[in-house]
Amino acid sequence: MPIYSGGLGILSGDHTKEASDLGLPFIGIGFLYPQGYFRQKITQNGDQEAVYVKVRFAEAPAEPAFTADGKEIVVSVALPARNGLPDRRVYAKVYKIQIGNVPLYLMDTDIHPNALEDRELSARLYGGDQEMRIAQEMVLGIGGVRALRALGIEPAVYHMNEGHSAFMVLERAIDMVKNGLTFAEAQEIIRKSSVFTTHTPVPAGHDAFPFHMIDKYFPKWHEFLKINREEFLNLARQEQSWGPTFSMTVLALKMSGRHNGVSKLHSEVSRKMWNWLWPNKNVDEVPISHITNGIHTETWLASELKVLFDEYLGKNWTRRIDDEAMWKGVHHIPDDKLWDIMNILRKNLVDFVRMRTRQRLIRLRMHPNEIQATANLLNPNALTIGFARRFATYKRATLIFHDNERLKRIIHGDGSRPVQFIFAGKAHPRDEPGKDFIREVYHRSHEAGLAGHLIFLEDYDINVARYMVAGVDVWLNTPRRPMEASGTSGQKAGLNGSPNLSILDGWWAEGYNGKNGWAIGDPEAEYASEYDQNHADASSIYEILENEVIPAFYSRDTKGAPSQWLKIVKETIATVAPQFSMSRMIKDYTNNLYIPSTGSRLSY
Ligand SMILES: *Cc1c(COP(=O)(O)O)cnc(C)c1O
Numbered sequence: 001m002p003i004y005s006g007g008l009g010i011l012s013g014d015h016t017k018e019a020s021d022l023g024l025p026f027i028g029i030g031f032l033y034p035q036g037y038f039r040q041k042i043t044q045n046g047d048q049e050a051v052y053v054k055v056r057f058a059e060a061p062a063e064p065a066f067t068a069d070g071k072e073i074v075v076s077v078a079l080p081a082r083n084g085l086p087d088r089r090v091y092a093k094v095y096k097i098q099i100g101n102v103p104l105y106l107m108d109t110d111i112h113p114n115a116l117e118d119r120e121l122s123a124r125l126y127g128g129d130q131e132m133r134i135a136q137e138m139v140l141g142i143g144g145v146r147a148l149r150a151l152g153i154e155p156a157v158y159h160m161n162e163g164h165s166a167f168m169v170l171e172r173a174i175d176m177v178k179n180g181l182t183f184a185e186a187q188e189i190i191r192k193s194s195v196f197t198t199h200t201p202v203p204a205g206h207d208a209f210p211f212h213m214i215d216k217y218f219p220k221w222h223e224f225l226k227i228n229r230e231e232f233l234n235l236a237r238q239e240q241s242w243g244p245t246f247s248m249t250v251l252a253l254k255m256s257g258r259h260n261g262v263s264k265l266h267s268e269v270s271r272k273m274w275n276w277l278w279p280n281k282n283v284d285e286v287p288i289s290h291i292t293n294g295i296h297t298e299t300w301l302a303s304e305l306k307v308l309f310d311e312y313l314g315k316n317w318t319r320r321i322d323d324e325a326m327w328k329g330v331h332h333i334p335d336d337k338l339w340d341i342m343n344i345l346r347k348n349l350v351d352f353v354r355m356r357t358r359q360r361l362i363r364l365r366m367h368p369n370e371i372q373a374t375a376n377l378l379n380p381n382a383l384t385i386g387f388a389r390r391f392a393t394y395k396r397a398t399l400i401f402h403d404n405e406r407l408k409r410i411i412h413g414d415g416s417r418p419v420q421f422i423f424a425g426k427a428h429p430r431d432e433p434g435k436d437f438i439r440e441v442y443h444r445s446h447e448a449g450l451a452g453h454l455i456f457l458e459d460y461d462i463n464v465a466r467y468m469v470a471g472v473d474v475w476l477n478t479p480r481r482p483m484e485a486s487g488t489s490g491q492k493a494g495l496n497g498s499p500n501l502s503i504l505d506g507w508w509a510e511g512y513n514g515k516n517g518w519a520i521g522d523p524e525a526e527y528a529s530e531y532d533q534n535h536a537d538a539s540s541i542y543e544i545l546e547n548e549v550i551p552a553f554y555s556r557d558t559k560g561a562p563s564q565w566l567k568i569v570k571e572t573i574a575t576v577a578p579q580f581s582m583s584r585m586i587k588d589y590t591n592n593l594y595i596p597s598t599g600s601r602l603s604y
Contacts, residue, residue: 001060001097002037002053002461003030003106005125006390006426007488008199010462012161014296018582020100024590027153029144029165031122031136032062032095032106040426040459044364046442050429052124062095065105068152075107075146077138080216082131083117090118092139094147105151107143134209134217137248141167145175156598159589160196160256163206163248166236169194169255174224183225187255194256195593198249198288200485201269202394208238208245253277253288258593262486263292265509269482291592292507293486294585297321297577300492302470304341308333322584327574338569339561342473342497347380349471353422353457354378360458377452382418383553385501386472386493388460391427391434394483398440400476402538408449410545417554419545420453421476422468424460465489470496474549477502478537480530481523494576497569501544503537507580516571518544 004010012028019026034057038050064072073094081087091114092107109121120128121136128136145168148155160166169190176186199205209217211233222232236251237244253259253274261267267290275283298318301309309317313329320326358374378384389395400407400421411419423441427434442456457464469475475493477484477500484506491507494500499517502508512519521540527533552565578584 002055003033003125004037007486008162011293011488014294014299014582015161015586016099016102016104017296017299018586020102022583022586022590023101024586024594026102027155028099028102028104029140029147030104030106031125031140032060032108033122033125034108034110035123038426038429039461041363042360042438042442042456042458046439046456048427048429048435048438057095060097062097062106065094065096065147065151067150073147073150074111075143075150077142077146079118079135079138080219085115085117088115088118090114090121090135090139092122092143092147094150105144105147107139107147109139130209130213133207134213137164137207138167138217141165141169142171144168145171156193157594158194159594160194160252162197162199163252166196166248166252166255169251170218170221170225174221177225183227183231186225190255191257192599193597194258195589195597196252196256196259197262197291198252198259198270199262201266201273201483202392206247206249208240208247208249210243210245214246249274250277258597259288260593261288261290263506263510264290265482265506266290266485289592291585291588292510292580293488293491294580294582295488295491295495296582297495300466300469300495302341302345302466302496304344305470305496308337308341321581322578322587324575324578327578330570330574330577333570335557335561335563335566336559338497338566342569343381345470345496346384346473347471349384349422349467350378350380352467352471353455356457356459357455378420378422378455379418382420382453383474383550384472385419385421385474385476386423386468386498387421387476387478388424388457388465388468389477389487389489391425391437392431393433393437394480396478396480396534396537397423397425397437398444399478399534399538400541401440401444402534403542404444406542410542410550411450411453413550417550418453419550420455422455422457422472424457424464424468426460465492469493469498472498473553474498475500475502476541477505477508478520478541479503479505480533481505481521488580491576491580494572494580497573499568499572501541501549511576511580513571513575516568516575518548520544 016028034055035052037053039053041049041051043049067073074091076089076091079088079090090109091111092109093111095106095108097104107122110119121139158168172190173186177183222229235254236246238247238250261270267288270288271283271286275286278286312333313326317326354374354377357377358371361371387397391397427438444450445454445456469492475490475498477490481503482505487506490500490502500508501518503520504512504523521537553562555562555564557563
């Protein structure tokens with residue numbers, strides 16, 4: 001379903017699938033973004049063009065959701081006048097997608113009798129202004145709880161996966177106060193039964209609204225809750241240099257009993273970020289724990305490798321994915337068998353790149369000779385390094401070009417040890433610096449000495465990701481520490497036997513063990529400037545490539561397989577696959593957060 005944008009959307013999809021695999025009594029709620037998704041086209045100048053895809057409901061595996069007595073469910077939320085629109089209710093129709101055992105309910109505002117502008121509310125994930133954003137989040141949080149009520153579902157635990165859904169706590173509180181509880185009593189119950197996960201230290205990921213907007217969008221809510229306006233605003237008050245705001249993250253933190261970040265390092269950063277909410281606690285006592293992200297193994301594992309795992313990990317290995325001892329079986333895979341698969345997966349990727357590049361050049365009406373030449377693009381036997389992710393600037397996609405001449409020497413070597421790079425990734429359509437990075441990578445890929453050895457593959461999506469994480473030999477990741485809360489693409493690569501060459505940020509700070517890949521730079525170093533940091537990190541990448549990666553990859557034993565390399569590959573699979581599986585992650589959520597939050601509602 002093309003309703004994701006980047007890592008968090010992919011993670012939520014994997015989360016839902018694993019909840020189904022484990023048989024959790026779990027349901028998901030979100031938006032059915034009919035235009036939530038753009039396809040990326042790169043022009044001849046390297047500009048990113050966003051082409052929005054409209055989901056056709058007839059083709060989507062979604063069906064209307066019904067109440068117990070057979071009525072289609074439509075929920076509504078009151079919104080105040082704006083832009084010529086009167087005070088009104090906005091309606092959202094609820095759809096259901098069944099994901100194995102788990103129902104996913106998605107709301108759509110593109111229905112009668114909503115005004116044109118309200119129909120667009122659920123059209124796109126990011127876009128519009130603050131007023132559109134608050135209205136979206138009201139439909140999600142408040143409408144979401146109303147949808148559950150219409151469905152007759154009474155969850156034992158509510159998981160706010162990122163702050164965008166945090167208005168749900170207000171809707172739950174209203175209901176309880178209406179039924180006779182005081183706000184303090186309601187708050188107590190809501191806290192006990194709510195879990196909140198924060199997903200990024202990047203400020204733009206934490207929505208906050210000025211108080212005048214809250215007054216406008218939640219008139220009388222404090223009266224309904226039987227508290228005063230000040231108490232209402234204090235539920236989410238965050239002081240900014242320009243005045244107080246109503247922060248969705250603060251609301252979620254204050255109204256939930258259990259909170260976590262998505263890696264060990266990210267939880268440390270989060271404890272610092274939110275320490276002010278617990279002024280009597282030291283930073284290490286701030287109650288934000290961590291559950292490191294993982295991936296849904298069978299979604300991301302190449303089928304060619306699955307055949308090998310079936311043979312060497314024992315029967316029913318897919319039921320013991322988080323079992324670290326079981327994965328040691330990977331070390332029994334004979335080198336030549338594993339190497340054959342690695343070569344096939346790399347060749348599949350090279351063929352895919354050639355096919356996609358050919359299609360693009362045909363679209364751009366290039367000369368037939370150029371189109372023909374795509375048949376020889378890249379080398380299916382060369383050491384292949386992949387970099388694919390959202391082009392947010394903190395991920396530093398262009399770091400590898402820091403010393404371009406050294407990069408060219410690495411790529412060409414003495415002619416017998418070729419190295420090549422494949423880049424992919426979308427920038428947020430309004431992120432101009434991110435789009436500049438794409439332009440730079442694109443232009444580099446046409447520069448003498450790099451052309452043919454370094455490719456930007458357009459339209460990064462799940463399909464491209466699957467080819468890349470399976471086909472490359474090394475997965476490169478260069479975030480500015482500690483901005484990468486977790487990251488999951490490197491976990492996908494690791495599962496498929498592609499070791500990580502990465503900054504010790506996010507999950508890799510936990511995953512790296514000295515034998516399963518490489519750590520870029522010195523995590524403890526302090527730099528006077530971003531340039532100094534870039535210089536040190538880029539130099540570290542070049543050194544590791546020159547002295548470790550390339551020699552290991554190209555030292556072949558008598559049968560032609562690189563045994564030293566394959567030792568790293570096996571260690572990568574054996575360590576990354578269990579620890580960073582969605583299976584381990586969901587068990588952690590269930591045992592550490594969900595079950596303790598059920599109170600007396602569930603007994604195990
Ligand atoms: C896994 C994945 C992501 C997230 O990867 P990061 O490591 O967090 O950058 C984003 N987009 C797609 C298509 C993915 O498959």
